[in-house]
Amino acid sequence: MDDLNPLIRQRIEKFEQLKAESGVRHFPNTFRKDTDIAAFIEAYGQGCAEELQAVSTVHRLAGRIIASRKFGKASFIHFQDTSGKLQAFFEQAKLGSDAYDLFKKLDIGDIIGLWGTPIKTRTGELSVYVQGFELLTKSFRPLPEKWHGLKDVETRYRQRYVDLICSPEVARTFVARTRIISALRRYMDAKGFLEVETPMMQSIPGGATAKPFLTHHNALDMDLYLRIAPELYLKRLLVGGFERVYEINRNFRNEGISTRHNPEFTMMEFYQAYADYEDLMVFTEEMIAQVAREVLGTATITYQGAVIDLTPPWKRLTLREAACEVGGVPSDVMDDPEKAKAFCRDRGLELAGDETQGDLQLLIFEATAEDRLTGPVFITAYPTDVSPLSRPSNDDPSIVDRFELYIAGREIANAFSELNDPFDQRRRFEEQVRKKEGPSEVDEDYLRALEYGMPPAAGEGIGIDRLVMLLTDSPSIRDVILFPLLRKGEPS
Secondary structure, three states: OOOOOHHHHHHHHHHHHHHHHOOOOOOOOOOOOOOOHHHHHHHHOOOOHHHHHOOOOOEEEEEEEEEEEEOOOEEEEEEEEOOEEEEEEEEHHHHOHHHHHHHHOOOOOOEEEEEEEEEEOOOOOEEEEEEEEEEEEOOOOOOOOOOOOOOOHHHHHHOHHHHHHHOHHHHHHHHHHHHHHHHHHHHHHHOOOEEOOOOOEEOOOOOOOOOOEEEEEOOOOEEEEEOOOOHHHHHHHHHOOOOEEEEEEEEEOOOOOOOOOOOEEEEEEEEEEOOOHHHHHHHHHHHHHHHHHHHHOOOEEEEOOEEEEOOOOOEEEEHHHHHHHHOOOOHHHHHOHHHHHHHHHHOOOOOOOOOOHHHHHHHHHHHHOHHHOOOOEEEEOOEHHHOOOEOEOOOOOOEEOEEEEEEOOEEEEEEEEEOOOHHHHHHHHHHHHHHOOOOOOOOHHHHHHHHHOOOOEEEEEEEHHHHHHHHHOOOOHHHOOOOOOOOOOOOO
8 A cells, every 4th residue: 555645545544443453344335325315405494493393203214415514512514316416414413422523524425324304503594303323334545635526637537446436517408418318219209200229330331421430350250340421220220111310329431529529429310211401400409499499498499609599490591501691601612623622722621622612512511611500400402422322302402401400619510412323323333432532342232222113212310429519508519528538548
């Protein structure tokens, strides 16, 4: 123990002394609580001191000590469980000298079980008047300084367990995340969608243009990829006869990390037969507004100081309109590839040299308009050559029936009418392979499925992490992922 932090060493020595001299049990697991703090507060919070004096019911509660005020013969602690925080009053006259002396040796961070009756203190604070207690778990590492929690942002993410103990607002964010996902599930189930699971490991990483993570299966002696999207498997299910399917699960992309990107992230993808992208616009705005009302109680939210009304209907702009009207791009730049290249060079945008007109239009839109789309707004009419899985427009084959949803300058969802022509899909896959923008080989099995016939359909992917950011007013994706990926660091 010579290399231990002195405070940790002190707590270890104290624990050994408590076991030897006070009969404290070594990490017991026999205490059972019958009440949580929220239920205790709900039952007695409105009672006056005289009413609570008449309550004889003894409640058993448990939690972590987060604050302590110890005096000669009477002391107070605040302790918390998942549901909330409560004060407990310890009195030597009630507990006896030995038990009270043991209590005074407990530390902030220790987890205790206690039993007692409700009282109101002279200051009017609801408390539990302790009749007995038991040390359940000793905390050997001191919590951060009282009330201040973890200051260093990376330490907060790396030691999320401490962050959750010290910052109730952080815990509330993750409770909200669970409620958001549950609300999405309820909405989808009510609309007749079937929740399914598709492979996380795939022999060909399809469904998006992103760099995958590579792994190897020893028994089969074959390389596999962590999926970048579940899309092609979900659409196989449309071929198989399921008309409405969805999946909420993880995707993996071996790319950069930022306030908007984590290599491992959660998506909800869903597909509906006999629907098009316009149907999904109506579906999406109604769904997200409903989720906001269910979780937050309102469809009007504030995100990083900006008030955003999620009440349908939402604005719709073509990609070209957004670049020109929001991004201030001259219309002739969007129509002329040479002018578009010159515009990109003037803005310092990196070009490979083989960009199509659609590539240039998308690049210009993302550079000039994307961050300014407070929204909610659907951006439509994406170029065909940047949308390899989308159905071409009946009116203009140079664009596809697709939208991306932007709220607060961030893409929240991507959707389109599905391409179900196997021959056009083969051509686009082969072009992807040629340009090396996606998987390194054509997914022949998916093409085989299309040859059996996929019904006309539309599909969509919603970034769950970004949606949670929006609805919890969180500035970074790391704030809504319990354990975001970080560079390996030294333990502290």
